[in-house]
Amino acid sequence: MKTNDFSYFIERYIANEMSDSEKLWFEKELDGNSELREEVNLRKRTDEILKNQDVISLRNKLSSIENQRKLKDKSLSNPYRIRYIRYAAVISVFVIIGSITLLFTGRSLNSETIMERYYKVYEPPTSQRSVSSGSNSEFNLALEFYNTHDYEKAAALFSKVLENRPNDMELVLLEGVSSFEIKKYPEAKQSFGKVIDDKNNLYIDQAEWYLALCYVNTNETEKAKSLFKLIVKEGGIYKDNASKILRGLK
Numbered sequence: 001m002k003t004n005d006f007s008y009f010i011e012r013y014i015a016n017e018m019s020d021s022e023k024l025w026f027e028k029e030l031d032g033n034s035e036l037r038e039e040v041n042l043r044k045r046t047d048e049i050l051k052n053q054d055v056i057s058l059r060n061k062l063s064s065i066e067n068q069r070k071l072k073d074k075s076l077s078n079p080y081r082i083r084y085i086r087y088a089a090v091i092s093v094f095v096i097i098g099s100i101t102l103l104f105t106g107r108s109l110n111s112e113t114i115m116e117r118y119y120k121v122y123e124p125p126t127s128q129r130s131v132s133s134g135s136n137s138e139f140n141l142a143l144e145f146y147n148t149h150d151y152e153k154a155a156a157l158f159s160k161v162l163e164n165r166p167n168d169m170e171l172v173l174l175e176g177v178s179s180f181e182i183k184k185y186p187e188a189k190q191s192f193g194k195v196i197d198d199k200n201n202l203y204i205d206q207a208e209w210y211l212a213l214c215y216v217n218t219n220e221t222e223k224a225k226s227l228f229k230l231i232v233k234e235g236g237i238y239k240d241n242a243s244k245i246l247r248g249l250k
Helices: 003-014 020-031 034-075 079-106 111-118 126-133 137-147 151-162 169-181 185-198 204-217 221-234 239-248
Strands: none
Touching (some): 003 020, 020 034, 111 204, 111 239, 137 169, 151 169, 169 204, 204 221, 221 239
16 A cells, blocks of 8 residues: 555544554554655654744744844933833734734634645545455445545445445445535435434444534534534544634634
């Protein structure tokens, strides 16, 4: 498997969103795949650089203010004016800090921003693909369409396969994600709701997450908030992202 096939798992691993079993599997993959280890390390360094950009920007602005103050101190002899300039510099610092705080924590999130930052298409784990597919040629073809991002054909084929396997919740989830990708939100909601209502499967976390994103895209903000709160409370793999969205969802 190429490193780019692991993108979904790399992001979850770095964000500490994996279950214990997934983390154990992924770390075994890391042990035997130097290319994958390099990709993980690169993404970690990139995340760290991005985190530090705000701090660096603030330091540069504060340094500039201090340098301007020193230059004015040398040219001014009036102690009251010097004191005034110092107070002005302090106020400027608070204005900068306040602006940065508002920029990154106070800004409300719209649906486009949420999708850009937090949405990733569901990728069926390799082991589950092989178990689910069996000899079913229609399933294999549907999965091929799904993996090549032809979600309209994938949704139609998954729906057809479900006629014979209505209780296969992974199939229902895949049908829902395919519908989501082509913006057929009512069909997607129905699929995700079926997975959640089943209560006895491994895909409830994913179904709740994608259903909440459906509500975001259909401007059902209160329903989205309620579901994101439930995701945080349950402590599943999407709890951190759900918490971030809640802070910016107005």
